[in-house]
């Protein structure tokens with residue numbers, strides 16, 4: 174018997190292009206090599222391709238306005254006219270130079286050498302950038318003043334809706350909801366809650382929705398991922414206020430309220446009380462939520478069921494999903510159900526079929542954005558009684574093969590994990606004893622200067638690696654090139670006068686991918702790019718099996734670098750939690766277990782570095798904070814295993830060896846005890862944009878170890894003056910003991926140009942000298 178098919182909905186499709194077209198168009202525009210017309214043409218082409226692809230894949234509800242030139246939160250800030258005064262916006266159409274100045278800052282002599290970009294003659298910083306919930310995607314933090322006024326300042330959602338309509342494709346525009354927008358924003362110049370601005374923001378949403386309606390939109394998807402967070406009563410009330418106001422302003426627009434990244438939990442009643450026509454649920458992150466929702470949701474509410482994982486890359490168990498959904502369709506009717514990915518697909522790569530070099534078995538286990546659309550169509554067809562048995566058995570066979578293969582399980586790894594002892598997690602002595610020995614050994618001055626690890630990954634470095642990977646450059650020539658870059662960087666650090674040097678990480682494509690490529694249990698894609706921010710993308714490794722380290726990974730480069738200088742070179746590693754959090758992980762064993770496996774591999778590398786003579790070893794845990802679960806009730810369990818993994822990786826060395834860690838997202842107030850429990854000797858953190866306020870957590874906790882609060886914001890192409898850095902350091906000295914302070918940039922310098930890095934580091938060393946003087 175055939176029944177009506179539940180609609181298949183897509184919540185958002187990757188905007189970067191299968192061949193990274195958006196990145197190349199942006200970078201060419203910023204470099205002044207192409208004009209705005211070419212950039213906008215590429216953008217239009219990408220949107221068209223995505224719409225047509227989704228239509229051809231049988232998607233019934235196709236999103237528009239999911240495209241962004243840089244970031245969808247920035248687009249929302251611009252759309253509501255939340256543009257701080259220094260960006261020189263005249264209140265009319267928001268020009269590209271204003272938009273990109275907010276995204277990347279703009280300084281007098283332009284972004285790129287020889288550029289005749291209109292940014293000339295200005296010096297504005299970029300908006301702050303931070304993590305989009307628990308993902309490796311970064312959004313620009315809107316800045317709002319207490320007197321903030323809002324006005325509809327961009328009609329992008331309407332324009333894109335009409336653009337798709339002109340192609341004959343009816344779309345469901347996606348907008349970021351007002352409560353999440355304000356929750357993600359920060360208060361500027363005052364201590365107030367951005368959410369207090371809600372009532373003045375809502376008319377702009379009303380106007381936008383009414384314009385969308387006039388353009389012909391029937392449904393609008395309003396993303397409110399903040400519904401998956403712990404909310405206060407006031408925040409829940411804000412949802413009620415917001416959606417009541419919107420429903421009053423535009424009663425005929427059907428809203429699909431999209432929650433994702435977690436369970437609605439105690440926000441469910443609020444979500445169900447809102448005057449919306451549909452509710453999207455992330456049933457991958459919150460599989461158990463379905464029963465409760467079915468019991469409580471009004472019969473006429475359309476439920477969008479996020480059953481295909483938008484955050485991971487494994488093929489789904491389609492037969493199991495079908496079985497789970499059949500009773501839902503029976504109970505509610507197909508017209509009241511939509512089948513969807515758990516969240517937007519921007520967090521996964523685009524197309525497995527591009528991966529011609531991946532072995533067939535592994536490829537058969539994977540599903541990227543395009544394949545996920547196919548999985549959704551199969552589920553919907555199956556629910557409507559279509560014969561999808563081939564697709565179901567193919568998925569089941571892939572799953573069975575994955576479960577059974579010997580590629581996944583390594584007895585030596587499980588045996589080693591089983592034999593771990595408590596002492597493997599502890600340094601031999603406490604910090605006070607260790608630091609005394611380390612200070613004696615290293616003999617560093619007060620306020621030692623260092624960098625976080627990477628130096629510019631220039632076009633030349635990337636080209637050489639690409640040539641090597643293609644086979645156009647042989648190993649010896651490639652290594653020779655990298656050695657020359659490394660030596661040049663060591664000389665430069667010596668000239669600048671840095672105290673603790675790094676080798677520059679030129680041999681690394683990415684701080685996670687590089688290690689993954691050297692570890693067993695990992696696989697890699699060639700085209701599996703995922704946007705991290707703006708034009709910066711990553712190719713997250715795929716952890717498919719037990720992890721181990723077949724051989725040393727960094728020792729040769731460390732030895733090469735240390736042989737070139739008398740100053741200490743830091744051994745430079747990525748930590749287990751970061752490797753885990755920035756990879757696609759197995760779903761057949763707990764994350765904690767994979768993390769411990771990686772920790773043991775890193776521990777071996779730490780010990781090898783020490784044996785080779787490294788006196789300082791840095792284990793970057795940039796993603797430790799970001800991996801924190803969205804609900805506070807789940808933090809402890811995560812922190813327990815994450816900190817345990819870090820300690821496992823770091824504790825195998827003698828007291829004299831100094832362990833550094835680095836974190837670029839540094840809001841530690843709520844987890845400072847866990848940060849202290851990592852027991853690192855030195856931690857470098859991002860603090861420059863917060864004007865050292867992030868250090869308050871360390872002060873309040875009486876954090877015992879040494880700290881390098883970043884004094885140079887490396888995310889923007891600005892060169893900070895010495896005075897800016899001494900001012901920041903003065904603020905740091907109010908919060909920390911002088912003996913605790915290291916001086917360093919916020920993060921690695923890989924995304925910067927040499928022209929920026931050299932003067933900025935000179936200024937940084939001058940700031941250190943001024944302090945010592």
Ligand SMILES: CN1c2c(nc(N)[nH]c2=O)NC[C@@H]1CNc1ccc(C(=O)N[C@@H](CCC(=O)N[C@@H](CCC(=O)N[C@@H](CCC(=O)O)C(=O)O)C(=O)O)C(=O)O)cc1
Nearest residue numbers: 309635636638639682683684685705708709710711755924
């Ligand atoms: C520190 N950060 C990182 C995060 N996540 C990571 N996985 N890694 C990080 O470093 N998250 C938080 C922050 C900020 N996020 C990022 C993310 C990405 C970058 C970045 O610089 N990305 C580069 C790509 C890096 C890379 O993989 N490079 C490869 C491939 C280079 C390439 O494109 N080659 C071309 C050929 C080159 C040529 O011929 O010119 C090709 O293959 O086609 C490599 O170097 O080999 C980016 O450009 O997007 C920074 C911070």
Ligand SMILES: N[C@@H](CCS)C(=O)O
Nearest residue numbers: 625626627793795921
């Ligand atoms: N060592 C890395 C850390 C980035 S978070 C780098 O310097 O790029």
Ligand SMILES: [Zn+2]
Nearest residue numbers: 795837920921
């Ligand atoms: Zn960093």
